[in-house]
Amino acid sequence: xxxxxxxxxxxxxxxxxxxxxxxxxxxxxxxxxxxxxxxxxxxxxxxxxxxxxxxxxxxxxxxxxxxxxxxxxxxxxxxxxxxxxxxxxxxxxxxxxxxxxxxxxxxxxxxxxxxxxxxxxxxxxxxxxxxxxxxxxxxxxxxxxxxxxxxxxxxxxxxxxxxxxxxxxxxxxxxxxxxxxxxxxxxxxxxxxxxxxxxxxxxxxxxxxxxxxxxxxxxxxxxxxxxxxxxxxxxxxxxxxxxxxxxxxxxxxxxxxxxxxxxxxxxxxxxxxxxxxxxxxxxxxxxxxxxxxxxxxxxxxxxxxxxxxxxxxxxxxxxxxxxxxxxxxxxxxxxxxxxxxxxxxxxxxxxxxxxxxxxxxxxxxxxxxxxxxxxxxxxxxxxxxxxxxxxxxxxxxxxxxxxxxxxxxxxxxxxxxxxxxxxxxxxxxxxxxxxxxxxxxxxxxxxxxxxxxxxxxxxxxxxxxxxxxxxxxxxxxxxxxx
Amino acid sequence: xxxxxxxxxxxxxxxxxxxxxxxxxxxxxxxxxxxxxxxxxxxxxxxxxxxxxxxxxxxxxxxxxxxxxxxxxxxxxxxxxxxxxxxxxxxxxxxxxxxxxxxxxxxxxxxxxxxxxxxxxxxxxxxxxxxxxxxxxxxxxxxxxxxxxxxxxxxxxxxxxxxxxxxxxxxxxxxxxxxxxxxxxxxxxxxxxxxxxxxxxxxxxxxxxxxxxxxxxxxxxxxxxxxxxxxxxxxxxxxxxxxxxxxxxxxxxxxxxxxxxxxxxxxxxxxxxxxxxxxxxxxxxxxxxxxxxxxxxxxxxxxxxxxxxxxxxxxxxx
Numbered sequence: 001x002x003x004x005x006x007x008x009x010x011x012x013x014x015x016x017x018x019x020x021x022x023x024x025x026x027x028x029x030x031x032x033x034x035x036x037x038x039x040x041x042x043x044x045x046x047x048x049x050x051x052x053x054x055x056x057x058x059x060x061x062x063x064x065x066x067x068x069x070x071x072x073x074x075x076x077x078x079x080x081x082x083x084x085x086x087x088x089x090x091x092x093x094x095x096x097x098x099x100x101x102x103x104x105x106x107x108x109x110x111x112x113x114x115x116x117x118x119x120x121x122x123x124x125x126x127x128x129x130x131x132x133x134x135x136x137x138x139x140x141x142x143x144x145x146x147x148x149x150x151x152x153x154x155x156x157x158x159x160x161x162x163x164x165x166x167x168x169x170x171x172x173x174x175x176x177x178x179x180x181x182x183x184x185x186x187x188x189x190x191x192x193x194x195x196x197x198x199x200x201x202x203x204x205x206x207x208x209x210x211x212x213x214x215x216x217x218x219x220x221x222x223x224x225x226x227x228x229x230x231x232x233x234x235x236x237x238x239x240x241x242x243x244x245x246x247x248x249x250x251x252x253x254x255x256x257x258x259x260x261x262x263x264x265x266x267x268x269x270x271x272x273x274x275x276x277x278x279x280x281x282x283x284x285x286x287x288x289x290x291x292x293x294x295x296x297x298x299x300x301x302x303x304x305x306x307x308x309x310x311x312x313x314x315x316x317x318x319x320x321x322x323x324x325x326x327x328x329x330x331x332x333x334x335x336x337x338x339x340x341x342x343x344x345x346x347x348x349x350x351x352x353x354x355x356x357x358x359x360x361x362x363x364x365x366x367x368x369x370x371x372x373x374x375x376x377x378x379x380x381x382x383x384x385x386x387x388x389x390x391x392x393x394x395x396x397x398x399x400x401x402x403x404x405x406x407x408x409x410x411x412x413x414x415x416x417x418x419x420x421x422x423x424x425x426x427x428x429x430x431x432x433x434x435x436x437x438x439x440x441x442x443x444x445x446x447x448x449x450x451x452x453x454x455x456x457x458x459x460x461x462x463x464x465x466x467x468x469x470x471x472x473x474x475x476x477x478x479x480x481x482x
Numbered sequence: 483x484x485x486x487x488x489x490x491x492x493x494x495x496x497x498x499x500x501x502x503x504x505x506x507x508x509x510x511x512x513x514x515x516x517x518x519x520x521x522x523x524x525x526x527x528x529x530x531x532x533x534x535x536x537x538x539x540x541x542x543x544x545x546x547x548x549x550x551x552x553x554x555x556x557x558x559x560x561x562x563x564x565x566x567x568x569x570x571x572x573x574x575x576x577x578x579x580x581x582x583x584x585x586x587x588x589x590x591x592x593x594x595x596x597x598x599x600x601x602x603x604x605x606x607x608x609x610x611x612x613x614x615x616x617x618x619x620x621x622x623x624x625x626x627x628x629x630x631x632x633x634x635x636x637x638x639x640x641x642x643x644x645x646x647x648x649x650x651x652x653x654x655x656x657x658x659x660x661x662x663x664x665x666x667x668x669x670x671x672x673x674x675x676x677x678x679x680x681x682x683x684x685x686x687x688x689x690x691x692x693x694x695x696x697x698x699x700x701x702x703x704x705x706x707x708x709x710x711x712x713x714x715x716x717x718x719x720x721x722x723x724x725x726x727x728x729x730x731x732x733x734x735x736x737x738x739x740x741x742x743x744x745x746x747x748x749x750x751x752x753x754x755x756x757x758x759x760x761x762x763x764x765x766x767x768x769x770x771x772x773x774x775x776x777x778x779x780x781x782x783x784x785x786x787x788x789x790x791x792x793x794x795x796x797x798x799x800x
Contacts, residue, residue, distance in 0.1 A: 163695075164702075165702070168744055229743075229744035230701070230702075231744055231745065232702065232705070233700065233701070233702020233703070233705075234702070235665040235666050235702075235703070236666060249798055258666050258667070259537075260669065264705075265798070267744055267745060268743065268744050268745030268799070269745050269796060269798070269799065270744075270745055271701070271705045271708070271745055271746060271747035271749070271750065272705075272708075272750070272795050272796070273674075273705055273706065273708070273709035275674070276669040276674075276709075278537060278538040278539075278669065278670060279537060279538060281537070
């Protein structure tokens with residue numbers, strides 16, 4: 001069987017601000033982070049380092065990785081053997097625990113922020129002039145981040161988690177002296193607040209236990225060992241998070257599983273809630289404030305709704321039901337604002353591109369007035385995972401799922417398709433036209449490829465990979481009768 | 483063993499159905515009995531339950547909750563097509579329990595909120611009957627004063643709140659209750675700055691430390707309360723758990739040595755103390771008149787009150 005390669009689940013463009021330095025494409029596939037020259041497509045670096053040599057799967061024991069890289073799970077490969085089971089005893093971490101689900105680049109193109117390890121660790125890398133990834137820091141969050149962003153000034157990481165909390169962390173961690181507030185454990189109930197015999201007995205046990213604890217060594221508190229502030233909290237799963245600056249004011253927009261979009265002020269006033277943009281009917285899966293129209297917010301949910309908002313006033317400009325248009329179930333997965341230089345045109349072409357969970361169709365919109373206007377959609381060879389606009393070339397690059405059939409989140413192919421595809425947008429008399437193009441960079445990246453999936457995955461293991469890449473369906477609320 | 487519980491449940495349902503059908507013409511209006519509204523003490527605030535909540539505040543149908551306040555112009559409707567009220571709800575009681583007499587009680591436990599609604603319905607019917615027998619004029623507009631002007635002679639069987647044998651101002655038309663998970667959905671019911679008072683009376687203490695994140699007071703929830711309260715609006719809290727009282731103070735007031743460089747919701751509130759607190763009739767009602775407070779009194783428990791005023795938002799950073 002031909003080998004299957006990890007698709008790029010995340011794609012970012014690091015546009016260099018200084019002359020003479022290359023623009024970079026940063027991508028994550030499986031548990032690896034890659035950096036490419038965005039012109040030639042030459043691979044410049046891969047993290048973690050120890051796999052640089054591998055096109056064939058690594059076997060044997062795990063060599064010590066550089067720095068304090070986590071003990072990433074490496075699978076011993078014994079092809080065509082029934083060894084899968086014994087290697088995966090009950091209670092062991094799942095195969096997919098080591099992907100890089102979230103990836104962000106800084107506005108100046110100098111830093112890359114990714115969640116790695118079991119998805120709980122935030123790592124910051126500096127991009128050297130030769131495109132090398134230099135790891136600066138790694139910080140383990142209390143809960144696995146579900147959304148990651150940088151403030152508009154690029155100095156602060158914002159990170160939201162499944163428990164609805166948003167933390168701010170300095171991009172470059174400074175000296176941090178942890179303050180531990182010693183709090184003796186005192187049961188909060190008293191004989192005045194509980195009355196049943198059982199509760200009173202429990203209370204007495206708690207008191208004895210607390211006394212014992214106080215005598216033994218001081219407990220290690222769960223406090224994090226680096227500077228962080230919990231600045232926003234939803235009592236829900238935080239599904240997306242963006243930070244924008246408009247008219248000199250900065251804002252943080254957060255979406256959750258309970259249909260809410262919350263507009264808060266930026267740091268240090270994130271506790272001031274300016275608005276709730278309410279109207280979605282299910283999990284708010286994606287938020288996008290177009291760089292060229294920052295007064296608008298385009299948001300999508302897992303019921304296939306797209307909304308266009310005057311988000312500072314919580315007013316709805318437009319509501320599009322993609323399930324109605326497409327006549328099928330639809331969950332919005334990605335919304336991108338892309339601005340492309342056009343040779344000969346008076347200004348850049350601005351488009352909003354929308355992808356759906358487990359779909360190979362890219363929906364294309366322009367903004368006219370305060371509303372989206374649908375243009376022809378574009379079909380790709382696989383489900384759309386990531387997208388970047390390379391403005392200087394007028395090209396949009398899309399990463400597609402190489403492994404699953406187009407339109408499916410669980411049907412595995414027998415051999416991989418292309419990792420990246422590209423197209424150009426041409427503004428013609430009949431409206432926008434999208435033309436799929438050949439691009440040297442794309443061709444070079446595709447020819448080198450990423451790392452292979454372990455061979456002979458069983459159904460359960462495949463499902464783990466499916467669920468790690470396509471999790472909207474699982475996150476969406478189930479409606480059940482009481 | 484399943485049969486008796488099934489019977490019990492059937493009985494309970496039958497009872498509630500009959501209660502719901504009574505009208506003012508049926509002779510003596512029966513007050514609901516709590517034994518038919520049994521409910522576990524806690525509800526999981528993180529689960530999805532089967533909650534009903536409006537998509538936005540403009541979709542909320544208030545007309546069925548406050549029929550006496552419906553705007554007479556039938557063309558005045560909100561986004562869900564429901565008739566509008568003459569005025570907005572602006573006082574809420576979060577976790578109202580078995581029947582505080584405040585303006586809108588929000589309660590997550592189904593049976594408890596059913597009980598509150600049944601009792602309000604019965605109280606309203608009783609008032610209707612009483613109106614028929616006496617000529618006493620009633621006012622329907624004195625919303626916030628209702629609970630403070632309640633007739634003092636009301637005996638309180640079973641700690642019940644609400645007079646059943648005399649006319650009261652407002653005729654209980656100004657109070658209502660709904661089932662809601664306020665930790666998740668308050669902004670679906672109320673607009674920014676719509677509320678003037680929020681009551682949090684004897685909240686579930688969630689004694690275990692790992693359950694503390696389920697507490698109704700936290701810095702992130704306080705930010706939401708600040709969003710709903712207009713500047714000058716008040717948040718009232720009372721608890722019989724001393725540790726929880728300190729928790730509340732800790733989550734509303736900047737602590738000594740606390741790092742607030744990244745900003746803090748505590749800047750949006752100030753504590754109300756001294757004379758102002760003593761003269762606030764709401765504090766008296768909260769500490770002595772509510773059902774839970776009577777229970778605490780009976781058990782000779784302590785009561786800890788903390789009241790906070792919503793300050794103006796800070797200026798945007800330059």
